[in-house]
Amino acid sequence: MNNDDFRIWSRRAADWGADYRETLRERPVRAGAQPGDIAAMLAPWPPEAPEPMEAIFADFERDIVPGMTHWQHPRFFAYFPANAAPASVVAEYLVSAMAAQCMLWQTSPAATELETRVIDWLRQALGLPEEFSGVIQDSASSATLSAVLVMRERALEWAGNRAGLSGLPRLRIYASDQVHTSIDRAIWVSGVGEENLVRIPTGGRWRSMQPAALEAAIEADRAAGFLPAGVIASVGGTSVGGTDDVAGVAAVAARQGLYLHVDAAWAGSAMICPEFRHFWLGVEQADSVVFNPHKWLGAQFDCSVHFIRDPESLVRTLAIKPEYLRTHGKDGIVNYSEWTVPLGRRFRALKLWFLLRAHGLEGLRLMIRNHVRWSENLASRIAEVPGFEIVTEPMLSLFTFRHQAFDEQQVDEHNLALLQAINDDGRIYLTQTRVDGRVAIRFQVGQFDACEADVETAFEVITGIAARLATGGD
Numbered sequence: 493m494n495n496d497d498f499r500i501w502s503r504r505a506a507d508w509g510a511d512y513r514e515t516l517r518e519r520p521v522r523a524g525a526q527p528g529d530i531a532a533m534l535a536p537w538p539p540e541a542p543e544p545m546e547a548i549f550a551d552f553e554r555d556i557v558p559g560m561t562h563w564q565h566p567r568f569f570a571y572f573p574a575n576a577a578p579a580s581v582v583a584e585y586l587v588s589a590m591a592a593q594c595m596l597w598q599t600s601p602a603a604t605e606l607e608t609r610v611i612d613w614l615r616q617a618l619g620l621p622e623e624f625s626g627v628i629q630d631s632a633s634s635a636t637l638s639a640v641l642v643m644r645e646r647a648l649e650w651a652g653n654r655a656g657l658s659g660l661p662r663l664r665i666y667a668s669d670q671v672h673t674s675i676d677r678a679i680w681v682s683g684v685g686e687e688n689l690v691r692i693p694t695g696g697r698w699r700s701m702q703p704a705a706l707e708a709a710i711e712a713d714r715a716a717g718f719l720p721a722g723v724i725a726s727v728g729g730t731s732v733g734g735t736d737d738v739a740g741v742a743a744v745a746a747r748q749g750l751y752l753h754v755d756a757a758w759a760g761s762a763m764i765c766p767e768f769r770h771f772w773l774g775v776e777q778a779d780s781v782v783f784n785p786h787k788w789l790g791a792q793f794d795c796s797v798h799f800i801r802d803p804e805s806l807v808r809t810l811a812i813k814p815e816y817l818r819t820h821g822k823d824g825i826v827n828y829s830e831w832t833v834p835l836g837r838r839f840r841a842l843k844l845w846f847l848l849r850a851h852g853l854e855g856l857r858l859m860i861r862n863h864v865r866w867s868e869n870l871a872s873r874i875a876e877v878p879g880f881e882i883v884t885e886p887m888l889s890l891f892t893f894r895h896q897a898f899d900e901q902q903v904d905e906h907n908l909a910l911l912q913a914i915n916d917d918g919r920i921y922l923t924q925t926r927v928d929g930r931v932a933i934r935f936q937v938g939q940f941d942a943c944e945a946d947v948e949t950a951f952e953v954i955t956g957i958a959a960r961l962a963t964g965g966d
């Protein structure tokens with residue numbers, strides 16, 4: 493492709509993106525594809541000869557787009573949001589054109605210095621103390637893996653990377669039963685092992701672990717010869733928003749000399765609003781905190797911010813300095829690849845810079861406050877409709893509900909059927925979870941372009957389809 497064609501096709505792509513966003517409300521949120529539908533349309537062999545861009549682009553529109561679930565759809569109420577505010581998408585076009593490697597300061601000085609600055613902007617925006625610095629990761633899973641590796645190395649006095657884990661004391665890491673599966677994977681990959689992830693039961697309105705129960709588990713483990721290494725606290729768990737008493741957990745971690753990591757991947761964005769910070773009171777005592785600006789804040793996916801109190805222990809765990817990566821004579825500068833598992837790093841700070849400047853914190857706070865308010869209103873309206881029950885009250889903008897079945901035995905099946913009918917309808921998209929073993933339907937609003945009318949549509953779809961199912965209609 494020559495540069496003239498690059499110009500033409502870049503413009504076509506930008507126009508396509510704007511048209512796409514403009515027409516999203518008319519599309520079904522979730523792809524209607526059956527497994528294998530898309531694969532059947534794709535050439536089984538790689539092309540030997542070049543093909544014209546016109547043909548490639550046409551196939552993209554015809555074969556690929558209809559098989560997509562539309563995460564930028566304003567009525568995407570499933571999972572958690574993965575947003576891409578237009579200003580951040582524009583920044584991504586630019587990043588993609590430059591395709592710079594941002595592993596060392598000298599491989600992209602502006603990227604490193606902008607990363608340091610936007611992380612500090614976010615630190616201030618979230619009300620975290622000055623001691624915190626941080627790094628941008630691809631995902632919360634990577635940040636949590638790094639945190640678990642630090643827990644491991646710190647507890648083993650830095651012997652794990654060198655000697656491997658065999659023959660060393662058995663480590664223990666503690667978390668509530670509400671934490672995300674990325675914690676399990678960090679535990680597996682770090683070699684700590686699932687059996688050494690101690691899950692503390694949760695209770696109360698926010699499904700928190702009891703600090704006393706946590707401390708008892710740690711002491712029992714020590715007495716049994718295990719080596720406690722760290723605690724992971726949840727703020728806004730994925731299932732129903734499970735949130736620990738961070739101050740209580742931090743006090744235990746401090747008394748026990750354990751590393752504390754806080755997973756606020758989704759809920760962290762809401763902490764730009766001071767009135768929501770009660771959900772993570774005590775967070776300033778954590779050793780690290782992760783939140784995903786790509787979830788609720790609007791940064792184009794992927795963008796996860798990992799705040800760290802003491803980068804020394806992280807760098808000591810992860811930094812490798814072969815000769816070809818040494819930046820002679822430039823000591824004192826930050827090389828962010830020493831803070832992450834991957835060496836090569838994308839320039840993710842640019843989209844945060846565009847996003848924060850284009851909307852301002854006030855604009856982003858307004859969006860998040862609206863989402864929380866709309867969600868609370870919807871929960872109270874659904875609660876008033878006969879046959880519906882709110883299973884878990886809103887934690888920020890996430891709540892769960894359930895619809896009664898004629899036969900009490902069939903309530904799980906009935907709610908899964910209701911969910912399927914809602915999603916087949918196409919106007920909204922919801923997902924399910926289990927609360928105390930039983931199916932509940934999740935609702936969260938967090939999509940960047942959502943407005944109150946979209947939440948109103950959700951009410952009509954949910955109650956309308958439930959009524960239709962109840963009268964035996966299809």
Ligand SMILES: *Cc1c(COP(=O)(O)O)cnc(C)c1O
Nearest residue numbers: 631632633672674729730757758
């Ligand atoms: C989404 C989520 C994660 C995982 O995030 P990735 O960035 O996809 O790895 C972890 N924890 C919580 C609470 C989440 O909501």
